[in-house]
Amino acid sequence: MSKLRLPWAVGAAVMLPLVAQAAEPIRIGVIAENSAISGIAIPNAAQVAADEINAAGGVDGRRIEIVAYDDHNSAADAVRALQRLSSQDKVQAVIASYTSEVALALEPWAGRLKLPTITPGAASDEITKRVHDDYAHLKYMFQGYLASTFLAQSVCDAAKDLIVDGPLHVKTAAIFSEDAAWTGPLDAGYAACLPKIGVTLLDTIRLSPDTTDFTPIFNGLEAKKPDVLITGISHVGVQPTVQWANQQVPIPMFGVASQATSTTFWKDTNGAAEGVVLQNMATESVPTTAKTVPFAQSYIKRYGVSPAYPGYTTYDAVHYIADAIHRAGSDDPEKLVDALQKTDWTGTVGQIRFYGAGDSHTNGMVYGPGTVSGLFVQWQSGKQVAVWPKGVAGDGRLVFPAFVKAAN
Amino acid sequence: MLGLQILIDGFAVSALYGLGAVGFTLIFGVSGVLNLSHGAIMVTAATVAWALAERAGAYGGALGGLASAFLLSFVTYFAVVRPIQRSRSIPSEETEIFVLTGTLLWGIMIQVAIAYLATTSPHTVRPLISGVTVIGGVRTPTNEILTAALCWAAIGALTLLIERTRAGKALLAASVNPRGLTLLGFELERVHLLVWAIYGVLVGVAGVLLGAFLGASSDNVGTLTASAFSIVVLGGLGSVPGSLLAAYCIGYLETLTAYLVSPSLRNIPALILLVAVVWARPQGFLGRR
Numbered sequence: 001m002s003k004l005r006l007p008w009a010v011g012a013a014v015m016l017p018l019v020a021q022a023a024e025p026i027r028i029g030v031i032a033e034n035s036a037i038s039g040i041a042i043p044n045a046a047q048v049a050a051d052e053i054n055a056a057g058g059v060d061g062r063r064i065e066i067v068a069y070d071d072h073n074s075a076a077d078a079v080r081a082l083q084r085l086s087s088q089d090k091v092q093a094v095i096a097s098y099t100s101e102v103a104l105a106l107e108p109w110a111g112r113l114k115l116p117t118i119t120p121g122a123a124s125d126e127i128t129k130r131v132h133d134d135y136a137h138l139k140y141m142f143q144g145y146l147a148s149t150f151l152a153q154s155v156c157d158a159a160k161d162l163i164v165d166g167p168l169h170v171k172t173a174a175i176f177s178e179d180a181a182w183t184g185p186l187d188a189g190y191a192a193c194l195p196k197i198g199v200t201l202l203d204t205i206r207l208s209p210d211t212t213d214f215t216p217i218f219n220g221l222e223a224k225k226p227d228v229l230i231t232g233i234s235h236v237g238v239q240p241t242v243q244w245a246n247q248q249v250p251i252p253m254f255g256v257a258s259q260a261t262s263t264t265f266w267k268d269t270n271g272a273a274e275g276v277v278l279q280n281m282a283t284e285s286v287p288t289t290a291k292t293v294p295f296a297q298s299y300i301k302r303y304g305v306s307p308a309y310p311g312y313t314t315y316d317a318v319h320y321i322a323d324a325i326h327r328a329g330s331d332d333p334e335k336l337v338d339a340l341q342k343t344d345w346t347g348t349v350g351q352i353r354f355y356g357a358g359d360s361h362t363n364g365m366v367y368g369p370g371t372v373s374g375l376f377v378q379w380q381s382g383k384q385v386a387v388w389p390k391g392v393a394g395d396g397r398l399v400f401p402a403f404v405k406a407a408n
Numbered sequence: 409m410l411g412l413q414i415l416i417d418g419f420a421v422s423a424l425y426g427l428g429a430v431g432f433t434l435i436f437g438v439s440g441v442l443n444l445s446h447g448a449i450m451v452t453a454a455t456v457a458w459a460l461a462e463r464a465g466a467y468g469g470a471l472g473g474l475a476s477a478f479l480l481s482f483v484t485y486f487a488v489v490r491p492i493q494r495s496r497s498i499p500s501e502e503t504e505i506f507v508l509t510g511t512l513l514w515g516i517m518i519q520v521a522i523a524y525l526a527t528t529s530p531h532t533v534r535p536l537i538s539g540v541t542v543i544g545g546v547r548t549p550t551n552e553i554l555t556a557a558l559c560w561a562a563i564g565a566l567t568l569l570i571e572r573t574r575a576g577k578a579l580l581a582a583s584v585n586p587r588g589l590t591l592l593g594f595e596l597e598r599v600h601l602l603v604w605a606i607y608g609v610l611v612g613v614a615g616v617l618l619g620a621f622l623g624a625s626s627d628n629v630g631t632l633t634a635s636a637f638s639i640v641v642l643g644g645l646g647s648v649p650g651s652l653l654a655a656y657c658i659g660y661l662e663t664l665t666a667y668l669v670s671p672s673l674r675n676i677p678a679l680i681l682l683v684a685v686v687w688a689r690p691q692g693f694l695g696r697r
Contacts, residue, residue, distance in 0.1 A: 035523040035626075179672070208672040210631075212530075212622045215417050216666035216674075239623040242532040246549040248540050259529065267462065270534045 029085035029094035033073040041311030043068040049318035075105035086113040100124035100181040111137040118142040121310030125185040128364035143364040150367035152189025158388040160197040170227040175204040177232030209235040231255035245272035248403035262308035273379040316347030422659025423559035429639040431610035437583040437646030445515030447632030453477035454619025458531040466534040477612030522626040533619035644695025
């Protein structure tokens, strides 16, 4: 017997590393602008999700590894990072950028490299339209965030309940949006849906993202006397908000304001955000699903601030990528894309599904009640108070600063 | 009403431009240095003031911002400008171009450091006074009035310093004939130190006020340097009154464009004016040569 023991032991010693090797980690690439409020939430949230999955034993015994690169919000840097993630880091999937211009530059490369790539925050409808038009080549690209058209729709849906039918009785509006790829379809969406809720559009301002002095813009808008400013801003945010408050522009701001989705916004604006109403994917105090609050709390515990909107969508993306790899039973990109398209995942922002090849938003996140409908919050005394939809907002009510005329 | 609005907004913006550019032109006039890290130092002052204001209050933050710009201007002089000026391996006719490159790179380093530490998102310094004042029907933030007043106070103090004190007169003399000044027994080194100290204060005040008025981000560094540079070229390199005149020209031209044409085209007419002036009168409005 004792003669047998030694070969067994040797055999086991040889086999062990082989067993360990069989569980190759799942590598997920992350490309984001690390010096921006919204950008930094992407690698941070990805890490939170990966650590959680790993602590629970990984995916089929495989650990998740995050490989992150900073693209400085440059399309060229992002494309280089994607190439490197494919050739050198050999990742299985990539989560990339909250900027539509960057995501659009990555899209053909995701196709050429056959690398499933999800944007957790770029909203342009063009991203999914291209997948629809050239499905065979571009099916690797997914929009893990609501397209601009749906963002506009959600703003109109919320506006109808909150400020049209509500106590403010808003009748006229002006669009206040930045000139960028994502706001083209957004403004078109606003222009189409505002009249349907009984609001007349008086003016549309498409401001340059380089603007630093917003005084002339606000004064020009004020002269036209709209009841509300419908916003579409992401690359600007702090400066228009502060100047709106300092100049006491008497018109409420309502719409999409991406920078305002993070808690750092309150400090960056010295509290000028008071009264701003914005679309957010989720917020730390509202249980959109059972996963929302626990994720936000562990993010806050780790990084000291709440996740900006792509934080929630990135956290979800890591989870549904892991789920798709588990369901596909393979790292093969074709099988992974198939599995991702069949995603039906309860995330922090709602029930996540993707539109199919027949829809013009192919591989885009499904919008609507029962899936992802977004959340409206208002900054009140340093906190984001949920105000819409009623189902999750509870008794949150709109409160505007004294200088906003509509408040009286 | 619109006219008065343009008059008020243009005045405040121009005062801020003027203050930012005066320090820049002074350094060039006295020591021949074009400091391309100018915008970075301004943004540092604004960012430090913002970061400190939470703990130290608006005034503490403003003082901190001022101090940081003052320190940083000395670091710029001692770590970047002076070593290049004294280097024996750089031919003297190339010193200026080396100083330009050195300060440009230094500015980029500061910019990247700010982006790393405080993100590229703009920060707004807590206003020293909040609230609005109605001037002839135009609702003006009280802080905007204070900004214009403080800019002119700083420019006034600088004028007094130059015209009424011995050190200030030496400064003026250095800009006219540095060699003559050394022959009279003045140490040029001390004059240079003085001008960098004055620069530090001016750029600090300008940075903090900019941060409170419009907000500042590390992305603005290039634009701020370019704007000071354009104003100084327009006014005549080295001429303080010329810079103020140019600052008001550009400030009002921008405000008029923003109100009457489109806010997105704000910078364009000023750039056309700059090209025209460089072409027709290369010495600028009040340039010496």
